[in-house]
Amino acid sequence: MPTNSITVEQLSKTYQVPEREAGFNAAVRSFFKRKYKDVKAVQEVNFNIAQGEIVGFLGPNGAGKTTTLKMLSGLLHPSSGKASVLGFTPWELKPEYLRSMTLVMGQRNRLSWDIPAADSFLLNQAIYRIPDDEYKQTYKELDELLELDPLMKKPVRNLSLGERMKCEIAAGLLHRPKVLFLDEPTIGLDITGQVRIREFLREYNKRTGATILLTSHYMADVTALCERIIIIHQGQLKYDGGITDLSHKIAPFKLIGVMLADADSHDLSGYGTQVQNEEDADKRYIQVKAEDVTRITSKLLADLPVHDITITDPPIEDVIEQAFNQ
Amino acid sequence: MQNIKLLSAFLKVNIQMALAYRADTVVNILLNLMWLGWELLSLNIIFSNTTTLGGWGIGELIALLGVFRLVNTLMIALIWPNTEKFNQSIRDGSMDYTILQPVNSMFLVTFSRITVWRIWDLVLAVILIVVGINMAGDVTTPLNILTFILLAITGTLIIYSLWIVLIAMTFWFTKFDNNVTILQALLDSGRYPATVYPAWLRIIVTFIIPIAVATTIPLQALRGELGAGQVVLFVAISIISFWAASIVWKLGLKRYSGASS
Numbered sequence: 319m320p321t322n323s324i325t326v327e328q329l330s331k332t333y334q335v336p337e338r339e340a341g342f343n344a345a346v347r348s349f350f351k352r353k354y355k356d357v358k359a360v361q362e363v364n365f366n367i368a369q370g371e372i373v374g375f376l377g378p379n380g381a382g383k384t385t386t387l388k389m390l391s392g393l394l395h396p397s398s399g400k401a402s403v404l405g406f407t408p409w410e411l412k413p414e415y416l417r418s419m420t421l422v423m424g425q426r427n428r429l430s431w432d433i434p435a436a437d438s439f440l441l442n443q444a445i446y447r448i449p450d451d452e453y454k455q456t457y458k459e460l461d462e463l464l465e466l467d468p469l470m471k472k473p474v475r476n477l478s479l480g481e482r483m484k485c486e487i488a489a490g491l492l493h494r495p496k497v498l499f500l501d502e503p504t505i506g507l508d509i510t511g512q513v514r515i516r517e518f519l520r521e522y523n524k525r526t527g528a529t530i531l532l533t534s535h536y537m538a539d540v541t542a543l544c545e546r547i548i549i550i551h552q553g554q555l556k557y558d559g560g561i562t563d564l565s566h567k568i569a570p571f572k573l574i575g576v577m578l579a580d581a582d583s584h585d586l587s588g589y590g591t592q593v594q595n596e597e598d599a600d601k602r603y604i605q606v607k608a609e610d611v612t613r614i615t616s617k618l619l620a621d622l623p624v625h626d627i628t629i630t631d632p633p634i635e636d637v638i639e640q641a642f643n644q
Numbered sequence: 645m646q647n648i649k650l651l652s653a654f655l656k657v658n659i660q661m662a663l664a665y666r667a668d669t670v671v672n673i674l675l676n677l678m679w680l681g682w683e684l685l686s687l688n689i690i691f692s693n694t695t696t697l698g699g700w701g702i703g704e705l706i707a708l709l710g711v712f713r714l715v716n717t718l719m720i721a722l723i724w725p726n727t728e729k730f731n732q733s734i735r736d737g738s739m740d741y742t743i744l745q746p747v748n749s750m751f752l753v754t755f756s757r758i759t760v761w762r763i764w765d766l767v768l769a770v771i772l773i774v775v776g777i778n779m780a781g782d783v784t785t786p787l788n789i790l791t792f793i794l795l796a797i798t799g800t801l802i803i804y805s806l807w808i809v810l811i812a813m814t815f816w817f818t819k820f821d822n823n824v825t826i827l828q829a830l831l832d833s834g835r836y837p838a839t840v841y842p843a844w845l846r847i848i849v850t851f852i853i854p855i856a857v858a859t860t861i862p863l864q865a866l867r868g869e870l871g872a873g874q875v876v877l878f879v880a881i882s883i884i885s886f887w888a889a890s891i892v893w894k895l896g897l898k899r900y901s902g903a904s905s
Contacts, residue, residue: 393740395901409901416746428741430657432664437657444653445745447646473664 323497323529324367324390329399331360331385359385361553362399369496372523372530374544374561376638382553383533387499390531391421403497417446420495422487424502429474435485436470439492446493453492459525460488463518480511487515491522500532504539516542537638549638564637570608573630574615575601579623589614605632650747651755658758673761680768704867707776711796711859713769717762718800723807725757730811734900743897750808750893777866788868791875795862798882805882805889812889815896 337355338348360382367373377383388394390401392408392415401408406415429438443453461467464484469477477485487503503519504512520543523530534540540547541561549557557564573593577600578584586592590606606614611629618624631637662669730753733739742752861878864870 388740391744393743393901395898411743413746416744419744421740421744423737423740426737426740428738430661433657433660437660441653441657444650445747
């Protein structure tokens with residue numbers, strides 16, 4: 319039984335946001351008497367993450383993902399509830415804690431714009447008090463995985479977005495953190511860039527046994543990296559479990575794709591809900607309940623001139639979409 | 645020791661940044677030279693009409709100008725650039741990274757930007773002080789020089805504490821970009837001896853807004869005008885204000901972590 323790196327109990331965060339009507343008079347009124355509205359960003363969330371796990375943290379914009387990550391990294395005090403990361407209470411901001419974790423935010427820069435990343439790395443070495451030999455060793459490993467060397471000599475402002483992201487991530491890992499909080503680490507990157515960061519994270523996790531909690535808008539990041547996902551919506555935990563179980567629990571459906579001899583002349587509405595699939599125009603798809611798959615498949619094969627038939631899980635994007643809407 | 649290492653790392657990075665844009669660096673050095681010329685010229689204008697100002701002779705005033713420049717260099721080399729960075733980091737959220745570094749955040753906020761080409765200004769300031777003292781013909785004892793150094797440090801500490809309180813206000817107000825303008829306005833009032841001002845204003849300048857503390861007071865110590873009791877008082881004030889500023893800073897951070905999203 320691996321020990322937990324992260325435990326979260328009944329964690330909640332409520333913000334006060336100033337609120338006013340539109341218009342000039344309302345603006346003046348609001349200057350003198352400000353009205354606030356409580357926004358429940360995170361509500362009584364519970365979960366545990368074992369050491370070495372990679373967990374995907376999903377939810378639409380404003381669901382409370384970043385707020386939760388900020389509480390776990392120590393930036394925010396929760397309104398109530400408890401959290402423990404590596405045995406520390408994050409928001410106490412103990413230096414030993416800060417030295418053993420990292421937070422990488424895809425939309426924020428920590429590297430100095432005007433100088434090469436290598437120089438910012440050396441500053442980080444001083445800040446985290448990394449001994450020279452350990453620094454060299456870590457850099458060598460990161461370079462192997464991310465091919466940093468060619469990027470190190472250019473000022474950061476001259477790097478492409480993808481190159482800069484590699485450097486940002488490397489900068490966050492120089493002190494060999496045991497826990498990684500990644501907020502949209504692949505945002506804005508092209509497919510190749512995303513794939514490279516993904517491969518890096520997987521390999522890094524394998525080599526160091528670091529615990530990774532990441533949020534991403536790109537479902538592919540999550541399906542490629544995480545065996546387990548946590549879904550949060552309107553501040554509440556909606557799902558916590560295996561990515562494959564998700565479809566069974568949330569959407570116990572299968573997709574049957576059939577290629578017919580004369581495709582358009584048959585009516586499939588009696589078999590299940592017809593769904594569009596842009597990627598595969600040759601086949602027609604129907605969505606059926608998981609328990610009906612065998613029955614409907616044999617019926618299709620018996621009734622119609624079927625050339626080819628496939629049974630698949632619905633795309634994870636659709637399943638998660640359904641989970642949000644429940 | 646660790647902090648000195650870190651400080652030298654910051655210095656290196658800042659030298660690298662200063663050298664990143666060549667034209668910018670050259671222009672900055674030229675401007676700085678012109679500014680010094682202007683300072684000396686304006687002092688000359690004052691003294692072509694008067695030989696003393698508030699009871700101080702020209703030599704003493706040059707020394708005062710030196711002390712003022714010393715403090716002003718710290719303002720320009722540290723306070724201004726770091727405030728700019730601080731205000732920006734609150735807006736763009738990079739303050740988050742500062743807070744998550746395993747180093748005292750007040751230290752990081754104070755030293756992460758250093759306008760390095762201003763450092764030679766310190767040398768000029770020291771020259772002014774030395775020349776001024778010689779011109780005044782003051783006989784200073786080693787004890788007076790030590791007190792002067794001690795009070796220059798405590799005075800700087802008081803200004804620094806005031807700065808910390810002012811920028812920490814940003815944690816509550818979210819946008820408070822005039823924080824250093826206020827401090828600079830106060831500091832400029834310390835350019836001339838506090839005795840130039842009417843008594844009521846002097847009280848404000850010396851005690852309520854303790855800027856003259858870093859300029860006039862150390863010089864008075866150099867002239868041997870301060871008693872031991874006063875020296876102890878100023879040291880005590882500086883320790884208390886630094887302590888108070890640290891508390892305000894901590895509360896500000898707490899506020900930031902409670903309110904930001």
